[in-house]
Amino acid sequence: MARAMWRGAIQFGLVTVPVKLYLATESRGxxxxxxxxxxxxxxxxxxxxxxxxxxxxxSDTVRGFEYSKGQYVVIGEEDFDSVPLKTVRSIEIELFIxxxxxxxxxxxxKQAYYLEPEAIGRKAFYLLKSVLAxxxxxxxxxxxxxxxxxxASINPYANTMLLSTLYWPDxxxxxxxxxxxxxxxxxxxxxxxxxxxxxxxxxGDFEADQYVDNYRQALMAVIExxxxxxxxxxxxxxxxxxxxxxxxSVLEASVAAARDAKSxxxxxxxxxxxxxxxxxxxxxxxxxxxxxxxxxxRTKAQATKAASAAPKxxxxxxxx
Amino acid sequence: MKQQASTDNEQLPLHFETGARQALPARLRPMVPLRxxxxxxxxxxxxxxxxxxxxxxxxxxxxxVRLQIEHLADPMxxxxxxxxxxxxxxxxxxIVDGTLLVLDDEGKPDADLLRRRLAxxxxxxxxxxxxxxxxxxxxxxxxMSRPFGERRQQLSALLSDGDRCVVSRGLHGxxxxxxxxxxxxxxxxxxxxxxxxxYKPGASDEGWLRVPVVETPAAPTRPLLALLQRxxx
Numbered sequence: 198m199a200r201a202m203w204r205g206a207i208q209f210g211l212v213t214v215p216v217k218l219y220l221a222t223e224s225r226g227x228x229x230x231x232x233x234x235x236x237x238x239x240x241x242x243x244x245x246x247x248x249x250x251x252x253x254x255x256s257d258t259v260r261g262f263e264y265s266k267g268q269y270v271v272i273g274e275e276d277f278d279s280v281p282l283k284t285v286r287s288i289e290i291e292l293f294i295x296x297x298x299x300x301x302x303x304x305x306x307k308q309a310y311y312l313e314p315e316a317i318g319r320k321a322f323y324l325l326k327s328v329l330a331x332x333x334x335x336x337x338x339x340x341x342x343x344x345x346x347x348x349a350s351i352n353p354y355a356n357t358m359l360l361s362t363l364y365w366p367d368x369x370x371x372x373x374x375x376x377x378x379x380x381x382x383x384x385x386x387x388x389x390x391x392x393x394x395x396x397x398x399x400x401g402d403f404e405a406d407q408y409v410d411n412y413r414q415a416l417m418a419v420i421e422x423x424x425x426x427x428x429x430x431x432x433x434x435x436x437x438x439x440x441x442x443x444x445x446s447v448l449e450a451s452v453a454a455a456r457d458a459k460s461x462x463x464x465x466x467x468x469x470x471x472x473x474x475x476x477x478x479x480x481x482x483x484x485x486x487x488x489x490x491x492x493x494x495r496t497k498a499q500a501t502k503a504a505s506a507a508p509k510x511x512x513x514x515x516x517x
Numbered sequence: 518m519k520q521q522a523s524t525d526n527e528q529l530p531l532h533f534e535t536g537a538r539q540a541l542p543a544r545l546r547p548m549v550p551l552r553x554x555x556x557x558x559x560x561x562x563x564x565x566x567x568x569x570x571x572x573x574x575x576x577x578x579x580x581x582v583r584l585q586i587e588h589l590a591d592p593m594x595x596x597x598x599x600x601x602x603x604x605x606x607x608x609x610x611x612i613v614d615g616t617l618l619v620l621d622d623e624g625k626p627d628a629d630l631l632r633r634r635l636a637x638x639x640x641x642x643x644x645x646x647x648x649x650x651x652x653x654x655x656x657x658x659x660x661m662s663r664p665f666g667e668r669r670q671q672l673s674a675l676l677s678d679g680d681r682c683v684v685s686r687g688l689h690g691x692x693x694x695x696x697x698x699x700x701x702x703x704x705x706x707x708x709x710x711x712x713x714x715x716y717k718p719g720a721s722d723e724g725w726l727r728v729p730v731v732e733t734p735a736a737p738t739r740p741l742l743a744l745l746q747r748x749x750x
Contacts, residue, residue, distance in 0.1 A: 440620045441618070441620065441644075441682070441683050444618075444646075445678075448686050448699070451697075451698035451702050452688065452695065455695075456694055
């Protein structure tokens with residue numbers, strides 16, 4: 198595994214458990230890109246630059262604290278070691294709380310770390326873990342990490358425990374800044390029941406490995422294609438064949454053809470020419486009718502035609 | 518201070534409010550068309566092809582689709598491709614009457630492919646598609662007593678054509694023209710619906726006829742020429 202980023206000891210009461218800390222997560226949110234010079238595609242350099250001495254090496258820098266405008270005091274590594282705090286090199290457990298979701302205090306997590314007990318403290322470590330698990334408790338503790346004292350919680354996790362650093366209460370913004378309603382809403386029992394049903398229908402076990410960062414994968418595919426010199430085609434979302442629409446087009450074409458044939462037979466036959474032209478006029482309207490599939494209004498021409506339609510008795514006879 | 522919640526109409530609609538959002542009936546007995554004799558023209562009727570598929574009711578509930586096909590316990594297992602058609606409807610809580618087809622590679626309805634699917638729900642040959650003809654429920658409210666013409670209009674308004682589901686096409690009044698058209702497509706029956714007729718679940722009625730278009734001995738009122746043209750040559 199990666200290098201431990203911290204060594205120290207969990208302390209509560211008289212018990213001391215030496216542990217190491219490892220980062221539990223890595224951020225892969227976005228792919229990282231480098232800035233290049235547009236002309237020559239060389240990577241640009243960020244140089245450390247002193248306004249008096251020009252370019253200097255990064256190793257020639259120290260950390261300064263601005264205690265008043267333009268006034269700095271230099272803080273070196275030795276100063277960090279001499280910080281008079283008990284929590285240096287130790288994880289001081291302050292109290293144990295119910296590990297349920299009600300405890301808002303642990304909602305704002307900065308970073309999660311895996312704890313690894315040193316060989317000598319394993320028994321005590323797993324004793325602590327089993328007590329937390331059995332009692333459903335979280336340990337709230339303080340730890341100094343990277344020059345800062347952090348509030349943290351310790352929880353059992355898989356075959357070890359997880360230390361999550363938390364935001365200090367004064368770092369958590371108030372919801373008072375939001376535009377939230379003051380009134381309570383009255384829900385009808387039916388609404389509540391419906392909402393409950395919807396939620397119930399979507400309940401499941403969260404299996405995190407079923408979720409992937411699709412955007413990252415798609416972006417990676419574009420990059421890989423470019424590396425291999427392929428044109429980066431826009432990936433079309435797979436489209437199902439529009440076969441049923443085709444079938445409807447065939448029907449529309451057939452109807453048009455059938456009408457054509459009919460009008461020809463009508464004009465070639467003995468029927469009066471006027472009848473045939475009025476029939477043609479109707480036809481153009483009705484082609485639109487069948488083509489759009491939506492136009493359902495009856496035209497006047499159709500309405501007048503109703504007068505000459507077969508009498509109802511005759512239609513009845515058509516039923517077997 | 519606790520106030521009464523602002524009036525409902527200022528809030529986004531809760532689709533399940535009003536308590537009227539009852540569940541759809543679990544099962545509806547489809548209407549059975551009567552057998553007609555031969556194609557006819559009548560402006561009070563609407564004619565559409567009798568597609569060579571299986572009659573199917575489609576239930577859209579919570580935007581999920583459930584099909585009901587006679588003698589098939591779990592139609593969605595046999596036609597999983599149709600699970601997505603719910604998104605083509607603008608409303609929810611509705612029941613549609615229509616025909617389920619299985620199309621071959623050329624896009625023609627294939628009764629054999631359909632039979633294979635029905636017999637073995639694990640088969641995945643062909644492309645299933647649904648042709649909607651009638652709207653029986655909308656927003657959980659029954660429409661079956663409304664005239665067919667109105668139901669069909671409402672169906673057209675809320676179903677947008679998609680890859681696997683369309684509103685059926687047809688002609689007002691011109692049964693014989695449609696008969697000619699579908700004969701040339703190799704189809705043999707049409708569906709004739711009286712525009713003013715209600716939908717009668719589980720029953721038959723003269724408002725819905727299933728009419729063979731294959732030529733039966735002369736209908737005496739029809740001109741001979743038109744008759745000849747319908748004969749496959």
